[in-house]
Amino acid sequence: MSKVIIIGCGGVGTVVAHKCAQNPEVFSEIVIASRTKSKCDAVAKAICSPNVTTDRVDADSVDDLVALFRRHKPELVINVALPYQDLTIMDACLECGVNYLDTANYEPKDVAHFEYSWQWAYRERFEKAGLTAILGCGFDPGVSGVFTAYAAKHYFSEM
Numbered sequence: 001m002s003k004v005i006i007i008g009c010g011g012v013g014t015v016v017a018h019k020c021a022q023n024p025e026v027f028s029e030i031v032i033a034s035r036t037k038s039k040c041d042a043v044a045k046a047i048c049s050p051n052v053t054t055d056r057v058d059a060d061s062v063d064d065l066v067a068l069f070r071r072h073k074p075e076l077v078i079n080v081a082l083p084y085q086d087l088t089i090m091d092a093c094l095e096c097g098v099n100y101l102d103t104a105n106y107e108p109k110d111v112a113h114f115e116y117s118w119q120w121a122y123r124e125r126f127e128k129a130g131l132t133a134i135l136g137c138g139f140d141p142g143v144s145g146v147f148t149a150y151a152a153k154h155y156f157s158e159m
Contacts, residue, residue: 002028005072005098007059007089008080009034012103012138014043016080021047031072033057034081059085065092074098084109090122090133099131103138 004027006016013034020027032040033055040054055072058064059081069077069092079089079102086102093100105116119135126133152159 002026002075003031003073004029004076004078005031005033005068005074006078006080007033007057007065007085008082009036009039009043010080013080016078016103017043017052018047020078021049021052024049024051027051029053031055031074033068035059059089062088062091062095065089066095069093069096069098076101078102086119087122090119090126093131093133094122094125094129097129097131100126100133101137102135105136 004020006013006020009017009032013032017030017032020030028051030049030052031054032043032052034040035056035058037054037056040056044052044054055068057068065088076099077089077093079086079100081089083104086105089102090100092098105119116135119133122133
């Protein structure tokens with residue numbers, strides 16, 4: 001069982017929080033954090049579980065994220081915030097030794113430009129820290145499925 005922080009409380013964040021809460025054997029504690037705490041409180045109330053708490057965070061600020069992570073000590077951060085906030089969240093995860101998962105890929109705030117190169121640049125830092133970073137697991141489900149099938153066939157004896 002592990003503690004998870006979900007960053008972002010829009011439509012996707014709401015679904016993620018509900019899905020995590022349905023699996024208490026995996027997610028023993030859930031913290032929903034966003035810029036607007038009242039939105040997080042409403043989702044937590046709808047879930048109606050003592051395992052779900054809320055907090056406020058500015059995902060544009062590494063310092064704010066680090067303070068959140070140090071306060072709650074999660075094992076995993078699920079990032080469903082805005083795509084231009086991915087790198088600050090990844091930086092905070094590295095600083096605090098927390099595993100990272102997101103559902104989209106980074107894009108600069110003022111330019112619609114989808115690619116993983118910015119996040120892939122973090123690969124060695126996460127590896128050296130002994131942390132996992134899973135990227136784009138919701139944005140590109142088709143290609144994620146292809147990569148998983150390829151890895152299962154060519155690299156793993158079992159999964």
